[in-house]
Each structure stands twice: as structure tokens, then as C-alpha cells.
Amino acid sequence: MAGKRGTPEKAPRAVSNSTPPLQPGLVISHLGQGLAVEDPSGNIVLCHTRRRLDDVAVGDRVLWQPAEGGRGRVEQILPRRTLLVRPGHGVKVRPVAANLDRVLVVIAPEPEPDWLLLDQYLIACDHRGLKVALILNKVDRIAGDDPRLAPLADYQALGVPCFRTSARTGQGLPELRQGLLGQCSMLAGQSGVGKSSLTNALLPDKALRVQELSEKAGTGRHTTTTTTLYHLPEGGDLIDSPGVAVFGLAEMTLRDLAAGYWEFRPWIGHCRFNDCRHLSEPDCAVRQAVAEGRISAARYQRFVKLVDKLRHGDLA
């Protein structure tokens, strides 16, 4: 590959014969057919790659080369700090986003929160070494104590930070903006909770909105179809992602699942059996802590559900 470059030529006949130099770039969107790559001066180049397209993720820092028709070709993926994956076809996992610092799980009063899904996000992030925070969006639709949101208290007790926002009224957006500074965050969560609305509310009018372009070509529904990275004007990057992207829990063991419930950790290791699954074993310290109200019973029940899903192989 690099052989040609080292060969001295007597007369530089045609410039097009020499290999154009590799350039650094940042993958900001995965377009299905290709990749949108941002060069260091902020230009977006549509790139192809000889690799499997699915091996490249939004947030990847790459080396690319100009190719025909103003396009480019990604030649190399630079080492990743972090990588979030989701199940692909068969056993293979596919990268969702690279070099993330944090996942922001968005919930809302409508659609009603899926707490089991939230637990899965927390476990996956913990497993991948990513920070996690919650955004409770659509606060304009919450009046008083909303029973649908009562389980939130468990997560507050766990110390998961929670922003409260309304993409509609702008409430809480300055605090969120402040919280996004200096890191790369990805919005995740059920379809319809307002991930794209928040992204749009945080971006200045002239920001590149790949998503809007692809939406215009679509059916009028606003469900996001491509994961896209945006630079925020104050600093920090934000990745908007489509609907429910659950991240590879299939590769986890029962032990990983239990450890993913942080509040179990002080008790794990104090069970009678070394290999306690914390399900029906006698003298299980975790179950004892649940019985004494030291661990939330609702969280423990979700753990049992996830173990069951893991056993049946339907944990995505």
C-alpha cells in the first residue's frame, strides 16, 4: 500500500498518479450508503471505505483520502477511547458510537418510561466504562407528583444525575448546555421522548442538520433513522440516535448483570455460595438486603427479569 509513495520518480508526469496524502477526519454520520466525514476545517466529505461499512462508527477518528468526484475513502480507523456496540446479525456486534464520554438516557412522561430498558442502558454503559446521566424531558407535561415517574426516586438514590428539561418551552436547557461542555454525549432512549427535539433546541439555526435532510426525503414521520454527531456552539459534541438502540448485553454474563446493578455490589460476595445467582439460593445477601429495604424491590425484580431474558437468549 505504502510502497508506491517511497519510489522516487524522475519526472512528476501526472499528479493524479501519486497517492494523495491521508487526512484526518471525524465520522459524523453513518448514511447507510456511505459516511459523512468532517475534515479539520469543518468541511463534510461523503466517504466510502473498502472495509465493511458497519465496522465504522459515528465518532470514529479516521484517516481518509480524497477520491473521485469530490468524495473520499476512509483508509484507517484510529484507536478508540470507548466503543458502544449493539447486537448485529448473528453473534456479531456492531459499533453504535465511538469515543463517547457519556450516554444521556432521555425519559418523558409520554411515552411512559420503560424502566427495564433504562436498567439495560445503565448496565451497558457501566460495562463499557461510560458515564451515564438521565434527562427527564417534557417537564411541561408534568403536573405535581406524577405516579408514572415515581420509580425515578430509585435512580436519584443511586446518584445518577438527572437534568429536567422541556424542548418545547426551553426550561432546563441552559443547565443541560452547561452539562454538555467539553465532552461527547449521546442521547439514547425510547422513540418519541424528544431526543431530536432537544438536539434541535440546543443547536443554532445554521448548524448542519443531516437529520432534517434525511427526514425531508422520508415519509413525514420524524423518527430518526441515522445516528449523527453535532458540535454544540458552546463546546462539546452531541450525538442524536434513533429510537431504542439497546447496546450489546447479549455478550454479558450473569455476574456482569448483577454487578451492573450498582447497589448490589456491597452485598455480592457476602452470599453463602460463591457462585450465588441471587435468585433462589439460601442465605443470599442480596435478597436479604432487598427484604430489609436496603435495595429497591423494583430494581431487584427487574434484575430477575433480565436474568431470565439472558437465559432465554433474548437479551439484545
Ligand SMILES: Nc1nc2c(ncn2[C@@H]2O[C@H](COP(=O)(O)OP(=O)(O)OP(=O)(O)O)[C@@H](O)[C@H]2O)c(=O)[nH]1
Ligand atoms: N410537550 C412536549 N413535547 C415534546 C417535548 N420534546 C419533544 N416533544 C414532542 O415529542 C415528539 C417526539 O419528539 P422527537 O424529538 O422526534 O423524539 P425522538 O426521541 O427523537 O424520537 P425517535 O427519533 O423516534 O427516537 C414530537 O412530537 C415532539 O414535538 C417537550 O419537551 N414537551
Ligand SMILES: [Mg+2]
Ligand atoms: Mg429522533
Ligand SMILES: [Zn+2]
Ligand atoms: Zn446472592
